[in-house]
Amino acid sequence: METRSDEARVLVIYTGGTIGMLVSSRGYVPEPYFLTDTLRSQKRFHDPLQDSLFSNAASVEGYREWSNSGKSTPVSTDNVTTPSASNQPTLLVKSSRPIGNTVTLSPSIFSQIQRVNEQPECRNVADGVYETRLPSLVTPRSVVPGNGHTKRIRYAILEWNPLLDSSNMEMDDWIRIAAEIELNYTSFDAFVVLHGTDTMSYTSSALSFLLEDLGKTVILTGAQIPLSQLRNDAVDNLLGALSIAGNYIIPECSLYFNHTLYRGNRVSKASSYDLNAFHSPNFSPLVNVGIDIVVNWNDVLRQTSLRRFRAYKGKQMSPHVATLRLFPGMTGATARAFLAPPTRGIVLETFGAGNASQRPDVLAAFKDACDRGVVIVAISQCIKGSVSGDYETGQTLIQAGVVPGGDMTPECALTKLSYLLAKPELTAAEVRSLISLPLRGELTPPVPSLAAAPSLDGVNIDLSGLLSQFVRLSSSAPKADIPQIVIGEEAQDAAAPWSRTAAERASTEAALLPFLVHLTVARDDVEGLEFCITSAATASCSGMTEGTAEVVVPGGIVNCLDAGSGRSPLHVAALNGNMRCVEKLLESGALVHLRDELGHTALYYAARQGHDLIVDTLVSAGANLGGMENEAGYVGLAVQNAVNAGDDAVVEIWRRAGAKIID
Secondary structure (H helix, E strand, O other): OOOOOEEEEEEEEOOOOOEEEEEEEEEEEEOOOHEEEEEEEHOOOOOOOOOOOOOOOHHHHHHHHHHOOOHHHHHOOOOOOOOOOOHHOOOEEEEEEEEEEEOOOOOHHHOOOOOHOOOOOOEEOOOOOOEEEOOOEEOEEEEOOOOOEEEEEEEEEEEEEEOOOOHHHHHHHHHHHHHHHHHHOOOOOEEEEEOOOHHHHHHHHHHHHHHEEEOEEEEOOOOOOOOOOOOOHHHHHHHHHHHHHHOOOOOOEEEEOEEEEHHHHHHHEEEOOOOOOOOOOOOOOOEOOOEEEEEEEOOOOOOOOOOOOEOOOOOOOOOOEEEEEOOOOOOOOOOHHHHOOOOOOOEEEEOOOOOHHHHHHHHOOOOOHOOOEEEEEEEEEEOOOOOOOHHHHHHHHHHHOOOOOOOHHHHHHHHHHHHHHOOOOHHHHHHHHHHHOOOOOOOOOOOOOOOOOOOOHHHHHHHHHHHHOOOHHOOOOOOHHOOOOOOOOOOOOOOOOOOOOHHHHHHHHHHHHHHHHHHHHHHHOOHHHHHHHHHHHHHHHHHHOOOOOOOOOOOHHHHOOOOOOOOOHHHHHHHHOHHHHHHHHHOOOOOOOOOOOOOHHHHHHHOOOOOHHHHHHHHHHOOOOOHHHHHHHHHHHHHHHHHHHOOHHHHHHHHOOOOOOOO
8 A cells, every 4th residue: 555655764674695795706795884885875775965866857847947056067076074973864773683793783884983983872772672773865755656746765774794695594584584673663664675585585485474463564675686786686676675665555575576576475586597586476466567566456465453563472483394395206215204303394395286106105104294293285396386186196195184285385385384383382283274274375265166247237236336325425415315326227317328347337436435435434434334345345356257357446445545635544534533434444454554645644643633442443453653753743742732731641542552651
């Protein structure tokens, strides 16, 4: 879902990888501090004064004014003094490691510290939690895709020390990335993880499970050619990831590469030399970046659990998992050796649609392992396709206790198995049950039998109901006096017959439903809201099953934005104190982190209006006051006014919303 304030805050966690490497006598090697120094020197990545060509070429008038101002004339940098770290805008960042050990400040501040002999302040604020202020970089102001507004992205880079080649990435490093996202979750709008390409699909899959009840955008990216080379893919990948992270709320762990955003647990690295290095064979991309940025909103996951975000509490993954690829002639002895303790889980790469050799010793080895609690998940060796169990040679595996893994990738199946086996509360039987269920959109559920296609009369009846609701909510007349709209053969007096195509029905609903939803929420009309949600869902399903056009509202109908204020239905419900609609919206996938044109969240409006029950509901669903609301002084001013007025009830509401109250 598109965000609407004029600045987004993104934390970039730089773990290493090709993107920041330099050429040495030993080949490409990571160089500390190089990446941030390079980004700071390039106007497309850092334009703090907004005086670059990128910031002033949105219109002919703007470009001419900038060009005639003299700012476009290159200035010699021979005598320019690099500003000290203390003069740079900073962002507060937390880390799970102390500075000087395995996490460092961004490269530029370290180089500046070395120049001016300054020491960064790093505080140990809790057990295993450290915080410091990192210098921020800010992109040129650019036009937000789709609405004509301009926006910039302010970001800080948390660089690991040492930087890792992705082939050295381990499970503990996945936990560390998840922990750093959790520590900084309330302070940033989105997160970008810079990572090597070799194991990026493993990390993106693991993070999709470790980041539970995720409500913000997390994107992994990297490069095949490092930023240090004149011709590279690093610029496009990093700029693309920053742009999507700063402009849209896509509450998933995703992977961005070669102008495409994929669901993170659906990808595999397919090429070591193509710039199009990753493929998602069984699931379409979430975003395609071309001349336009096209978000496939119907495929984006929606958070409906009404729980706050957290990284997996166990803080570990089971290392006792492995992948076994079947091959012709495999013996039972080989299988038993592979399945021996301490192995607890195996991803079994089977032939075709889930088939295996029918050798009795091999099948006995699998059955014995399953009987003693080893979880074996069957996936296909084919790049594209799924385990179906349609063949007898596949059914024997299921009878032995092997669990079908659908169309999961090997990387996803392994990390999901490791994640589930690390949960001490789950039995082997429960793990087997969860393996076959889509927890984060990682596998395609079985397709139910298609119902009979709706008749054209049914299409007209649905559209008649939609337009009747639209007229009812738009009118101040008593309900009994509002005419019902009838479309179809019964509308004999119509000047022109209504076109009866599903495509035109979809386009009509896409135009009317957003306005209708905002009306229903403003009036606390839960029945009308349910009608809108059902209408959108029915039309979407109809489009998918019949191959016709779908109702496509960015982020879903419950997240549609008012064109003037940028407010979502959740903003409107919270502002007006309409608790029933708040609950219905959250149950239907409303995003709690959306900000309107003024940069405010629904939680801010609920607290400002004194709607305490709505505040509690939003907080329990994962909402938090944005960093900009705190730093711009809106929250502080409201709290101070309540304190000065002696209004303890209002102060308590702000406290429950997450405001810092100084007693």
